[in-house]
Amino acid sequence: MLPNPDEKLDPRVKRTRGLILRSFEDLLAEKNFETISVQDVTDTAQINRATFYAHFQDKYALLDYSISQMFKQEIEKRTLNACHYTPDNLRNLILAVCEFLGRIHTSCAQPHQQFESLVETQIKQQIFGLLSHWLEQSKSKVPSEIPATVATWAIYGLASLYSHTKKRPALEKFVDEALPLVAVNLEQFA
Amino acid sequence: MLPNPDEKLDPRVKRTRGLILRSFEDLLAEKNFETISVQDVTDTAQINRATFYAHFQDKYALLDYSISQMFKQEIEKRTLNACHYTPDNLRNLILAVCEFLGRIHTSCAQPHQQFESLVETQIKQQIFGLLSHWLEQSKSKVPSEIPATVATWAIYGLASLYSHTKKRPALEKFVDEALPLVAVNLEQFA
DNA sequence: TTGGATGTGTTGACTAAGCAACAAAGGAGA
DNA sequence: TCTCCTTTGTTGCTTAGTCAACACATCCAA
Numbered sequence: 265m266l267p268n269p270d271e272k273l274d275p276r277v278k279r280t281r282g283l284i285l286r287s288f289e290d291l292l293a294e295k296n297f298e299t300i301s302v303q304d305v306t307d308t309a310q311i312n313r314a315t316f317y318a319h320f321q322d323k324y325a326l327l328d329y330s331i332s333q334m335f336k337q338e339i340e341k342r343t344l345n346a347c348h349y350t351p352d353n354l355r356n357l358i359l360a361v362c363e364f365l366g367r368i369h370t371s372c373a374q375p376h377q378q379f380e381s382l383v384e385t386q387i388k389q390q391i392f393g394l395l396s397h398w399l400e401q402s403k404s405k406v407p408s409e410i411p412a413t414v415a416t417w418a419i420y421g422l423a424s425l426y427s428h429t430k431k432r433p434a435l436e437k438f439v440d441e442a443l444p445l446v447a448v449n450l451e452q453f454a
Numbered sequence: 455m456l457p458n459p460d461e462k463l464d465p466r467v468k469r470t471r472g473l474i475l476r477s478f479e480d481l482l483a484e485k486n487f488e489t490i491s492v493q494d495v496t497d498t499a500q501i502n503r504a505t506f507y508a509h510f511q512d513k514y515a516l517l518d519y520s521i522s523q524m525f526k527q528e529i530e531k532r533t534l535n536a537c538h539y540t541p542d543n544l545r546n547l548i549l550a551v552c553e554f555l556g557r558i559h560t561s562c563a564q565p566h567q568q569f570e571s572l573v574e575t576q577i578k579q580q581i582f583g584l585l586s587h588w589l590e591q592s593k594s595k596v597p598s599e600i601p602a603t604v605a606t607w608a609i610y611g612l613a614s615l616y617s618h619t620k621k622r623p624a625l626e627k628f629v630d631e632a633l634p635l636v637a638v639n640l641e642q643f644a
Numbered sequence: 645t646t647g648g649a650t651g652t653g654t655t656g657a658c659t660a661a662g663c664a665a666c667a668a669a670g671g672a673g674a
Numbered sequence: 675t676c677t678c679c680t681t682t683g684t685t686g687c688t689t690a691g692t693c694a695a696c697a698c699a700t701c702c703a704a
Contacts, residue, residue: 275500276660276691301681310465312662317683466661466690491651502692507653 283309292372297379331386338364349398349453358439365427392416402453411449418446473499482562487569521576528554539588539643548629555617582606592643601639608636
């Protein structure tokens with residue numbers, strides 16, 4: 265739906281980016297983001313360090329890209345990118361964000377402030393883009409920026425709460441309880 | 455032991471060869487060798503067809519290389535490349551060849567004449583090289599070419615018999631019964 | 645027989661990846 | 675403070691991989 269810019273790419277580029285991404289995600293599982301050097305990534309990816317810089321400005325850009333790719337996959341898996349606003353789709357989106365963030369917090373070694381804030385920025389950007397896309401398809405011509413922003417922050421906040429909870433409650437139950445509070449501001453787009 | 459020519463290689467070369475080999479071995483598990491085209495290999499390896507020809511003359515050369523690499527790994531796994539002639543090492547070698555050939559015959563789709571003969575040539579070359587290496591370390595200065603040849607063919611023959619047997623007997627028992635017939639010609643090198 | 649479809653092997657021009665070397669910026673410790 | 679060491683970005687040159695196009699061989703069916 266949203267334009268897919270990866271198809272017509274030089275195979276060498278696809279391969280290299282894939283290697284970098286895979287290595288980075290593997291490394292994130294063992295060490296925390298701050299202690300991962302570009303060297304570490306290129307060593308485990310078995311590519312040259314200079315090649316890394318041909319693709320990413322630095323490791324922060326890599327993190328941004330990595331997070332957004334993973335999240336995009338999560339969304340595509342649930343085909344949330346090819347639909348419009350309904351309470352049920354919203355419910356699935358909240359579920360997706362909770363699970364995604366939950367997975368990050370269990371599979372990445374001790375997340376740190378900087379790491380978390382970069383993740384937050386990326387994910388919120390994606391949620392906002394998706395919601396805007398949904399709302400603009402509605403017959404209602406109400407401007408969507410403000411409702412989409414409110415919903416985006418609310419959703420991320422819920423997922424953050426969920427993923428930081430030590431003993432996580434049953435996800436479905438959690439989402440069903442929270443859903444109405446988010447949906448109330450979007451009813452006009454249903 | 456035998457010189458290891460792969461270490462100081464351009465990383466791109468290692469990667470490309472690895473991709474080609476893996477794809478080829480995967481394809482061998484599904485289709486028989488004759489029906490695998492160079493195109494098939496490069497497609498699944500996600501490399502350009504021209505790149506294939508920069509590494510291998512044709513698919514027959516690839517088969518040779520693939521078989522010899524797999525066999526070399528089998529030998530290295532058992533550290534048979536770093537030892538000398540003893541009846542026990544010989545026993546392990548026979549075991550290795552039987553298992554290797556057995557694995558090929560179960561994991562590769564319907565082997566054909568051409569395929570089998572290419573495999574045979576490669577494996578015998580490797581066995582012969584290894585045996586020569588062993589025998590030439592012996593104190594006895596007896597020429598080793600003839601005994602090594604006899605043993606090589608005998609070993610391959612045994613493994614071939616074993617791997618073509620429908621209901622394979624217990625491997626250990628099979629080898630213990632055959633071992634003396636091969637060892638008798640090598641006693642002088644012990 | 646002809647023609648389309650498919651595979652082979654090769655070529656030359658272009659582009660990405662590798663490499664070694666560099667300056668510069670921190671960090672840790674004596 | 676000074677030095678030693680590691681990491682960061684960057685650069686110019688070399689080499690490997692990509693691409694499109696080519697001529698040629700098979701094969702099979704119209």
